[in-house]
Every structure is written in structure tokens, then in C-alpha cells.
Amino acid sequence: MSVPLGYYLMLGGVLFAIGLCGALTRKNAIAVLMSIEIMFNAAILNFVVFWYYLHNGALTGQVFALFAIAVAAAESAVGLALVIAVYRHYRSVDVDEMRSLKG
């Protein structure tokens, strides 16, 4: 149980970068949402890591991570509903084809 804090932070950073890579390079909107979920989870992992290493017997960090998970769940529900609405409109979930606002 003696892993220094730095390794956990690097793990969180690498996971966030993987999610960012997916969000930037995937074509399918659902795949982009999955990548955003990966980034969310990397951030929540960092919350819990800082709680585990720096708490002084307080549980506030866990409560904060709990709220972050709830917000992420609400985000994914609305995001997927938006993807379905876009699919009904364009008959496609390709993010390259959503360019109605392009000047």
C-alpha cells in the first residue's frame, strides 16, 4: 500500500490524455461521448487520489467525488439524448457532417 502520490497522478494524466485523443480523433459522436466519459473518470480518480493522500480524517473529498459522479451521469444522459436528436435530424452521428453553423 505504499505507492507514492506521483504515480497515481501520472496514471490520471495518461488516462485523461487517452480520452482527449479519442475525443479529438473519433468520427462517431457516441465514441466522442465515450472518450469524454474516460476524461471524466480520470478527473474523478484524481479527486479520490487527493482525498486518499491528503485527508485529515475528513470525508469531504469522497462527498465531492460523489457529486462529480452525479454530474457526470446527468451529462451523459443529456449528451446521449442530444446524439439521438441529431441522428433523427441528419440520419447520421458523424461529427464531420454536423456543420450547419459553418459560415
Add this chain to the structure above:
Amino acid sequence: MNFVFLTLSAITVLGALLAVTLRNLVHCLLALVLFFLGIAGHFFLMRADFLGAVQILIYIGAVAVLILFAIMLTRNISGTEGGRGSLGGAWWFGVAIAATLAGAMCVFVRRSELVSKLPYGATEEGVVKEIGKLLVSDWVVPLEIMAVLLTAALIGAVVIALEEEKKR
């Protein structure tokens, strides 16, 4: 270095990598579930049992099923699903940005004085009870706001997904 930490990290990173690289969306989702399980394992390893259970319940139980429904509802019958290349032929550009970010974060983490800090120590038993007490005493206003947010998100998701149906 801890063997359990290394194994869980390998599972988590593998799941994340597969989730962003596989072409079939359902396979991506399965890899994403592996990633969520790895994160939950990390929570258990850090003695945050309640958060690990919440992670499994919400992410694997709800979000993964939600994504599966979205995949089934939007399946493009003619075209290929998945794939990459949002930036045209320059998908390596996104990979380069992500690699730069990861490298920069690792460098700055290594420079920090927190890098060699060891865990504060395990909390005593009955953490779930304590979290429940905190949620209805100190954090009762955020809890209520969260309840309103989740209700709004639920109604909003239904309204957004049904919008086109009404117009027909």
C-alpha cells in the same frame, strides 16, 4: 511499487486505449466497461469502498446501458460504424496533442514536491454511515441542488430525444 496497483493500472489503461481505438462501437463499449471496472478497483484499493460501489452501480449499471441503447438507436445501417479521422487525414494531429499533454503532465508531476507523498492512512470503519450523515447535514444544500439537476436532466433528456417525434 505495488503489484495490485500495477495490475489495476494496466487493466485501466488497456481498457481506455481499446475504447478509443476499436472500430466496432459495441466492442468500444465493452472496453469502456473494463476501464470503469479498473477505476472502481482503484477506488477499492484506496479504501473508498462506497465510491467503488457507486462507480460500478452508476457507470457500469446505468451509463454503459445508456450508451448501448444510444448505439442501438442510432446505428447507421449503410455506413461503417466507429472509425476515426475527425480531422480528415490528420488524425495524428490529435494524437500528437494528447501525447504532448500526457508528457507535460508527467514532467510537471515529477517536479512537484507532492510526488513522493505517502497515503495519510486508512479511515476507521463505518465510512458509509459518516458519508450519509455528511450528506444530510453539512452538504444538504448541494444534495438538494443535485436532486433538482438530476430531475432536470431526466426531463430534459426525454424532451430532447422526443422533440422531432412531436413535429411529425
